Structures are given as structure tokens and as C-alpha cells.
Amino acid sequence: MAKTHYSRFDCQPGCSVEAAVSLISGKWKCVVLWYLLEEGTLRFNELRRRINTITPRMLTHQLRELEADGLIHREVHAQVPPKVEYSLTARGRELTPILMALKAWGDAHIDLFGSKGTAGKPFTTASGEQK
Amino acid sequence: MAKTHYSRFDCQPGCSVEAAVSLISGKWKCVVLWYLLEEGTLRFNELRRRINTITPRMLTHQLRELEADGLIHREVHAQVPPKVEYSLTARGRELTPILMALKAWGDAHIDLFGSKGTAGKPFTTASGEQK
DNA sequence: CTGTATCCTGATGGATACTG
DNA sequence: CAGTATCCATCAGGATACAG
Numbered sequence: 001m002a003k004t005h006y007s008r009f010d011c012q013p014g015c016s017v018e019a020a021v022s023l024i025s026g027k028w029k030c031v032v033l034w035y036l037l038e039e040g041t042l043r044f045n046e047l048r049r050r051i052n053t054i055t056p057r058m059l060t061h062q063l064r065e066l067e068a069d070g071l072i073h074r075e076v077h078a079q080v081p082p083k084v085e086y087s088l089t090a091r092g093r094e095l096t097p098i099l100m101a102l103k104a105w106g107d108a109h110i111d112l113f114g115s116k117g118t119a120g121k122p123f124t125t126a127s128g129e130q131k
Numbered sequence: 132m133a134k135t136h137y138s139r140f141d142c143q144p145g146c147s148v149e150a151a152v153s154l155i156s157g158k159w160k161c162v163v164l165w166y167l168l169e170e171g172t173l174r175f176n177e178l179r180r181r182i183n184t185i186t187p188r189m190l191t192h193q194l195r196e197l198e199a200d201g202l203i204h205r206e207v208h209a210q211v212p213p214k215v216e217y218s219l220t221a222r223g224r225e226l227t228p229i230l231m232a233l234k235a236w237g238d239a240h241i242d243l244f245g246s247k248g249t250a251g252k253p254f255t256t257a258s259g260e261q262k
Numbered sequence: 263c264t265g266t267a268t269c270c271t272g273a274t275g276g277a278t279a280c281t282g
Numbered sequence: 283c284a285g286t287a288t289c290c291a292t293c294a295g296g297a298t299a300c301a302g
Binding site: 043044045048056057059060076080081082083084 | 283284285286287
């Protein structure tokens with residue numbers, strides 16, 4: 001059951017914080033979570049096209065970890081051609097305040113990162129997302 | 132100034148989120164931030180004793196990264212023996228809501244991590260911390 | 263007291279090509 | 283369409299010893 005790849009937490013103050021951080025600290029995880037939060041359900045190649053610089057290997061890998069950590073749901077439709085849909089679990093959706101807080105902080109201090117405007121998308125609180 | 136070790140953010144949705152995450156995703160960073168948030172100012176060995184399984188090399192490393200990212204302040208007192216004090220910057224203190232949100236989520240879903248109770252310290256909102 | 267210097271291992275992330 | 287298979291570079295993190 002979802003043993004996290006991140007090996008150990010020493011259960012000091014900040015333990016559960018580190019545990020939570022470790023679940024979203026993969027290279028593409030935030031982006032994936034963000035898209036799923038915004039768009040609800042996406043197929044493998046839909047995600048791939050949206051991220052576009054990600055390799056299939058990495059996308060698979062990140063998706064599998066997110067799934068193992070109980071943050072996303074993977075639904076395979078038995079048909080030809082294959083159809084696999086990804087969506088957030090309830091647990092994953094509960095990350096929303098964290099992602100928002102992170103984005104708020106990141107946007108406020110974006111100067112630290114060498115002027116990379118984030119440009120568009122202020123995150124529309126995902127249309128009909130609050131199940 | 133403060134070029135982050137994490138090489139690149141593709142500035143897609145989730146970009147600033149990833150940027151923010153990368154600043155706190157070091158192995159001991161959350162713990163360090165947490166202690167500084169709780170206790171205000173700590174010396175090198177005070178942090179070391181509190182974390183206790185951390186090696187001096189790692190502590191130095193994490194502290195330097197946090198400093199480079201503008202989250203903590205390092206104050207050297209020119210005296211013998213040396214005295215170096217670490218504290219949060221305003222920017223670092225602004226991480227509080229994030230850390231709290233992460234802890235809340237982590238505590239709520241702690242079962243995912245293989246039953247590690249977090250035990251004590253529910254984080255007392257740091258005694259006199261709100262400068 | 264507050265660190266550095268070396269050396270080392272495993273995990274992370276990526277390029278490229280191939281498959282049911 | 284939705285992935286696997288290989289191979290490879292880099293880096294985060296740690297053990298141990300030493301230093302100003």
C-alpha cells in the first residue's frame with residue numbers, strides 16, 4: 001500500500017510536512033496535478049500533449065507514483081485502441097489548498113526564480129471541480 | 132542571486148508551484164524551517180541537537196540552500212568561540228500557511244505513510260513569532 | 263563552536279527506440 | 283493509444299575524518 005519512494009521520515013516536528021512534500025516533489029507532479037485539477041479527467045496522451053516536453057517514460061513514472069500515493073485514479077477502459085483516463089482522487093483533490101498556497105507564494109516571490117512570469121493561467125479554481 | 136539548484140521550470144500551469152515546492156523539498160528543510168518558526172532563532176549546534184540524526188555536512192548544506200533561497204537569515208557574530216544564529220526571513224515566515232496546510236494534509240492522511248504517528252508537537256503556532 | 267574535505271551509493275530524471 | 287526497455291548522466295544525501 002503506497003509505500004512512498006521517499007525512504008524515511010524521522011517523525012520529528014515537520015515529519016508529516018516532509019511526508020506530504022515528498023508526494024508532490026517529483027519533477028512533473030505539480031503540473032500533472034494542476035491539469036487534472038483544472039480539467040478533471042485526462043487521457044495519457046492528452047496529458048502528454050499538455051506537458052509536451054515530458055517523455056512517455058517520465059509521464060508513466062510520475063503517474064504511477066501519484067497513483068501509488070493515492071492522489072490520482074487510473075481507469076482503464078478495455079477497448080481497442082486502449083483508453084486510459086486519469087483523474088484526481090478525493091485525497092488528491094484535498095491537496096488543492098496546498099497547491100494554491102504554493103502558487104500564491106511562488107507568484108508573490110517569483111523574482112527569486114529569475115523572472116519567469118508564469119504568464120497566463122491564474123488558475124480558475126477548476127470549473128465544476130468541487131465535487 | 133539565489134539561483135535555485137533545481138534547474139528549470141517550464142512555466143506551464145504549476146510552474147510557480149513547482150518552483151515553490153523545490154525550495155522546501157530538501158531532506159531536512161521542513162524540519163529546519165519548522166524549528167526556526169517555533170523557536171525564532173537557533174544556533175548551528177542547537178539545530179543539530181534538535182535534529183540529531185543530521186550530519187554537520189547536511190545541516191550546513193541545507194542551511195546554505197535555504198539562505199540562498201532567501202528563506203533564512205544567517206548572522207555571524209565575530210567572537211571566539213564562533214557564534215552563528217539562524218532565523219527566518221520575512222519571506223521564510225510567509226511559508227507558514229504552506230507548512231500548516233502541508234502538515235494538516237499530512238496528518239489527515241498519515242495512514243498513507245505506514246502509520247508513523249507524528250506523536251507530539253501539534254505545532255503551537257510558535258509562541259511569540261508573529262513579528 | 264561551526265563548519266570543510268573526501269569519498270561513496272542510490273535515486274532521479276532523461277534520450278532513444280520499440281511494443282501489445 | 284498507452285505505454286516498455288535500455289542505457290546513461292547527474293545529483294541529492296550520507297559516512298567519516300579533519301580544521302579554523
